Amino acid sequence: MKEKNEDTWAIETTDLVKHFGDNRAVDGVNLKVKKGSIYGVLGPNGAGKTTAIRMLTTLLKPDAGTANVLGFDVIKDANQVKQRISLTGQFASLDEDLSGLENMVMIGRLLGFSRKEAKQRGMELLMAFGLQDAAKRQVKNYSGGMRRRLDIAASIIVSPEILFLDEPTTGLDPRSRNQVWDIIRLLVDAGTTVLLTTQYLDEADQLADRIAVIDHGEVIAEGTSSELKASVGSGKLHVRVLNPDMRDRAAEILKESIEADVHLASDPLVITAQVSDHSRVARALTALESAEITMTDFSLGQPSLDEVFLTLTGKPAEAENEVEEVEETA
Amino acid sequence: MSQSMNQNEAIKQALSNHSRPKQASALSTCMTFSGRMLLKIKYVPEQLFDVTAFPVIYLLMFTYLFGGAIAGSTSAYLQFVLPGILVMTVVMITMYTGIELNNDIKKGVFDRFRTLPIWSPSVLIGALIVDVVRYSLASTIMLILGYALGFRADGGLLGILLGLATLLFFAFSISWIWTSLSLVMRSEKSLMAASMAILFPITFVSNVFVAPETMPSWLESFVNVNPISLLVDTVRGFMDGTPDYTALIWVVVVSVLLIAIFSPLTMYLYKKK
Ligand SMILES: Nc1ncnc2c1ncn2[C@@H]1O[C@H](COP(=O)(O)OP(=O)(O)OP(=O)(O)O)[C@@H](O)[C@H]1O
Ligand SMILES: [Mg+2]
Numbered sequence: 001m002k003e004k005n006e007d008t009w010a011i012e013t014t015d016l017v018k019h020f021g022d023n024r025a026v027d028g029v030n031l032k033v034k035k036g037s038i039y040g041v042l043g044p045n046g047a048g049k050t051t052a053i054r055m056l057t058t059l060l061k062p063d064a065g066t067a068n069v070l071g072f073d074v075i076k077d078a079n080q081v082k083q084r085i086s087l088t089g090q091f092a093s094l095d096e097d098l099s100g101l102e103n104m105v106m107i108g109r110l111l112g113f114s115r116k117e118a119k120q121r122g123m124e125l126l127m128a129f130g131l132q133d134a135a136k137r138q139v140k141n142y143s144g145g146m147r148r149r150l151d152i153a154a155s156i157i158v159s160p161e162i163l164f165l166d167e168p169t170t171g172l173d174p175r176s177r178n179q180v181w182d183i184i185r186l187l188v189d190a191g192t193t194v195l196l197t198t199q200y201l202d203e204a205d206q207l208a209d210r211i212a213v214i215d216h217g218e219v220i221a222e223g224t225s226s227e228l229k230a231s232v233g234s235g236k237l238h239v240r241v242l243n244p245d246m247r248d249r250a251a252e253i254l255k256e257s258i259e260a261d262v263h264l265a266s267d268p269l270v271i272t273a274q275v276s277d278h279s280r281v282a283r284a285l286t287a288l289e290s291a292e293i294t295m296t297d298f299s300l301g302q303p304s305l306d307e308v309f310l311t312l313t314g315k316p317a318e319a320e321n322e323v324e325e326v327e328e329t330a
Numbered sequence: 331m332s333q334s335m336n337q338n339e340a341i342k343q344a345l346s347n348h349s350r351p352k353q354a355s356a357l358s359t360c361m362t363f364s365g366r367m368l369l370k371i372k373y374v375p376e377q378l379f380d381v382t383a384f385p386v387i388y389l390l391m392f393t394y395l396f397g398g399a400i401a402g403s404t405s406a407y408l409q410f411v412l413p414g415i416l417v418m419t420v421v422m423i424t425m426y427t428g429i430e431l432n433n434d435i436k437k438g439v440f441d442r443f444r445t446l447p448i449w450s451p452s453v454l455i456g457a458l459i460v461d462v463v464r465y466s467l468a469s470t471i472m473l474i475l476g477y478a479l480g481f482r483a484d485g486g487l488l489g490i491l492l493g494l495a496t497l498l499f500f501a502f503s504i505s506w507i508w509t510s511l512s513l514v515m516r517s518e519k520s521l522m523a524a525s526m527a528i529l530f531p532i533t534f535v536s537n538v539f540v541a542p543e544t545m546p547s548w549l550e551s552f553v554n555v556n557p558i559s560l561l562v563d564t565v566r567g568f569m570d571g572t573p574d575y576t577a578l579i580w581v582v583v584v585s586v587l588l589i590a591i592f593s594p595l596t597m598y599l600y601k602k603k
Contacts, residue, residue: 057445082447083353093442097370109362110446112351121347128340138373154442158350183341190345 010035010162010193011056015065018051018217025051027217028065033195033210038188040208040225041197048217049197050090053166056195057087070161086155090166090197092147093154096140100131100150103139108157118157125153129183145176152183156192163187165196169203181207205229213312221312237273237281239288240297244268250293257284275300356449363456371460380423381464385472388419392539393479400540405480412476413566414538417497417558419472420465421533424501425525427461428508432521435513435603451597458505465501469494485571493568496581500561503585506592513599532558557584 011033018026026048033039043049054060056067058078066073072080087093094103101122108118126135129149134142139150148168155163165184169177184207188194198204204211205225213221213228221228237258241250247264251271255262258280262273275281281300288295354362371377392415397404401411431454434440443453473481473490483490508525515521535549536558542550553559560577567574 057441059441059444079447082445085445087441087445089438089441091438093438095366095439096437097373098366102369106362106366107442107446109365110354110359110443110448112354112358114351117351124344124347128337128344130337156345159345159348182338186338186341186345190342 008035009033009068010037011039011067011069011195013056013065013067016052016055016062016067017064018048018055018060018062024217026055026062029214029217029219031212031219033193035193036188036191037209038184038194038196038207040204040211041195041214042199042201042204042211043197043214044199047214049214050166051217052214053087053164053195053197057085057164058082059087084161085164086160086162087164088148088151088155088166088168090170092139092151094139094147094151097138099136099138100126100142100146101135103150103154104157107154111158113157121157125157126150129153130179143176145172145179148172148176148180149183152180156187159190160192162193162195165194167197167199170199177203201228215312235275236301237275237284238297238299238301239271239273239295240267240269241271242269242294242296246293247271249291250288250295253287253291253293254284257287269296353447356452359448359452360456360459363453364459365456367457367460378464378467380426381468382471384423385416385419385468386475388415389472389475389479396539408476408479408481411539412472412481413493413569414536414562416469416472417562417565418533418538420468420497420501421504421558421561422529423465423468424461424505425508425522425529427458427505428512428521428525429518431457431509432512432515432518435600450601451593454509454596454600458502458509461505462498462502465498466494469497483569483571485567485569485573489568489571489573492573493565496564496568496578497561500557500581500585503588503592506589506596509596510592510599513596513603532556537562557581560584 009032011031013029013031016026016029016031017024029048029052031039031041041049041052051060055062056069056074058074058081061075068074069081070084072084074081095106098106101119104122104126105115105118108121109115111118113121123132123135126132129152131146131150131153134146139147142150152163152165152168168184169180172180181203184194184196194207196203196207208225210222210224211228212219237254239250239254241247247268251262251264254271254273258273258275258277260273260275262271264270265272278300285298288298389412392411393404393408396411397407401407434457440453444450485493507528508521511524512521515524536553536556538558542553542559545553557580560580563574563577564581567577
């Protein structure tokens with residue numbers, strides 16, 4: 001069977017551009033997102049993630065280029081696009097003054113359900129997302145995690161063909177973040193295509209089939225997470241010794257066993273090293289232990305977004321906020 | 331652990347429901363948006379302060395402040411001034427329509443509204459419908475207080491209702507100016523200032539407080555063509571049982587023009603935002 005383009009690509013953009021004055025928020029972005037996949041758009045603050053999503057969801061008119069969503073042009077066929085997508089914006093797309101259930105009923109009604117059906121569907125989703133106890137509470141009194149879940153629930157009252165999630169887990173604690181990840185995976189299992197933006201490589205890695213890294217409105221790398229990581233190296237080894245006197249010795253052993261440069265951090269107990277080969281990490285641990293160096297931490301972190309940027313652009317990401325290491329103490 | 335398994339089952343179950351209802355009608359989405367505004371009033375009833383307090387304050391203040399000086403007695407003045415103050419109060423209150431929208435539209439929920447496949451003006455029309463309800467509430471409060479103070483409408487209940495209907499229609503029309511302005515102005519403060527700059531002159535330089543015959547002729551000629559004066563003439567005429575149909579026609583013409591100009595402009599600005 002021969003497939004036409006619009007049958008394969010859920011989203012396809014060519015040279016998409018949006019400038020705000022001199023600010024090249026989105027500067028010639030080409031994306032191809034396969035139906036039924038999770039696509040991650042990774043970038044620091046101000047990279048142009050939200051601007052790109054706003055154009056794809058018909059909220060913002062591109063200055064140049066084209067964007068097709070499920071074969072429909074976002075400008076000419078905006079209404080066709082709207083019927084098939086949902087957006088969970090970076091800042092909750094909910095009415096804070098209304099209760100969770102009232103939000104669900106309102107959106108259900110707007111989508112064409114009767115009052116009774118809207119209430120039923122609303123309750124069903126609130127229960128599925130563990131929000132039944134908060135159904136009657138005003139959303140402004142929800143925690144960040146609850147708000148996110150409600151926002152996603154509101155986006156799937158009618159299952160969309162594509163769900164756009166703008167930084168769905170920024171600001172969430174690890175537990176809430178895991179809940180959101182689970183929900184996203186289930187959505188994709190049920191056949192929805194998901195495009196999500198994130199500032200965390202770790203998140204893109206966990207969820208996305210393919211990742212586009214963007215900076216200053218341009219795609220600077222695209223591929224599967226293993227492709228991207230291969231270009232960056234496996235990650236950063238973090239060693240913390242008990243006694244500062246032992247650090248120099250530990251650094252020496254480490255350097256030998258992983259065959260890479262080690263870095264003495266400003267903390268007198270800490271050594272870090274960039275590793276490209278996991279098997280050497282195990283070797284390093286054995287070597288340190290046989291040398292009887294007591295450690296309080298020995299962990300391998302994911303390469304941070306900063307490191308990805310450093311590798312891809314040769315300069316650090318200009319994000320204001322630190323991207324923290326993800327792994328906890330072993 | 332098993333709880334989260336159940337949770338996942340429940341989510342799967344909810345996701346397997348692929349029912350897609352027929353697109354909501356424009357009427358139904360307008361009503362849903364009206365419902366949204368009513369719910370907001372339910373949570374913060376103080377929002378009704380303007381429509382309950384202003385009628386009382388204005389009526390008492392102007393009747394007793396000017397009554398003696400302008401008409402010789404407060405009761406004679408009340409009879410003259412009530413329809414005018416009613417018009418002034420409701421027209422002043424329409425300003426809050428814009429302020430409310432200016433605040434509301436900055437909220438994230440508008441992104442969701444805009445990505446829903448609905449007739450986009452309904453979010454604004456729904457809000458305006460509730461505003462018309464608010465204006466009716468203000469009018470009712472003022473009329474009840476007026477009756478308690480001795481006002482009598484010779485035009486009877488029908489006169490009152492016809493007067494109110496004209497007033498509410500005009501209020502609905504002028505609200506579109508504020509919705510347009512609220513989409514252009516970036517801050518609530520500047521919006522307030524701009525609205526005041528329009529409203530103060532047109533409500534005060536009118537026949538609300540005094541008959542135009544007492545004014546210098548250059549002023550009188552302005553006052554006579556001021557739409558607020560025409561509206562006051564219409565409402566006064568209906569309530570006094572001496573309908574002024576010329577004024578009524580002008581009010582309807584002005585109202586229709588306002589809607590014809592400012593509702594498309596509002597929608598254009600809303601879509602562009
Ligand atoms: N409406 C606007 N007017 C002017 N400039 C804008 C507007 N929206 C975004 N920008 C600018 O465009 C650039 C990209 O912004 P955008 O919000 O798309 O970034 P982002 O990747 O979503 O960042 P974040 O991670 O902080 O959400 C930024 O420099 C921002 O200041
Ligand atoms: Mg953003």
